[in-house]
Amino acid sequence: QKEVEQNSGPLSVPEGAIASLNCTYSDRVSQSFFWYRQYSGKSPELIMSIYSNGDKEDGRFTAQLNKASQYVSLLIRDSQPSDSATYLCAVRPGTYKYIFGTGTRLKVLA
Amino acid sequence: DAGVIQSPRHEVTEMGQEVTLRCKPISGHNSLFWYRQTMMRGLELLIYFNNNVPIDDSGMPEDRFSAKMPNASFSTLKIQPSEPRDSAVYFCASSLRSDAYNEQFFGPGTRLTVL
16 A cells, blocks of 8 residues: 555646545554645645644645544635646655655646 | 755766756755655655755665765765666755654756666
8 A cells, every 4th residue: 555645637627616636644643744736847836734633724725634534635726727737745654754645637627 | 035956957868977966955944855756656755864964865776876965055966877767857855844844845856867
């Protein structure tokens, strides 16, 4: 079993819809969770971090964490074509190490 | 404030040549990471430095790869000799601290092509 799993997609949503991106992880002691956005040919860019169970909102983005189910998700409201990118989930089981998923490719259709 | 700086942005070399990739972390950050990204394997951690000291190099693929951090503002990743399978995008990232709640910031990457 991979340590961090994401559906590779592509996930296609119409403009203005809610995009829901999901990530599961295997290490129960994981403490912190991150979502990165990566445009084609660019570097990963941090969007959200979440450390506690529940929801964390930042503008159009909401991160959701459920440690009991080992599940973290990212919701993007009012999706725009500019949101089309690959979204990487990253988990920190301990201190320094980040474990990245392989990413979900999102396509927002105009 | 400048982000993580990497050079060169693109490198094309021939098999067997030495390649050196460079990174300047964000000022004040004490943790530095080198990653490799390929379509097949995604983002892989190669090596992690904390306060200029290599802490975890378990991701370095083989002895052809080496990394140094002579001071807090500079790190190199060297491949000698290079092979076509080393072709990938190499990212450097830094974070302010090494604890679990610290966010990591990536440089623009170096796209390496080994012919």
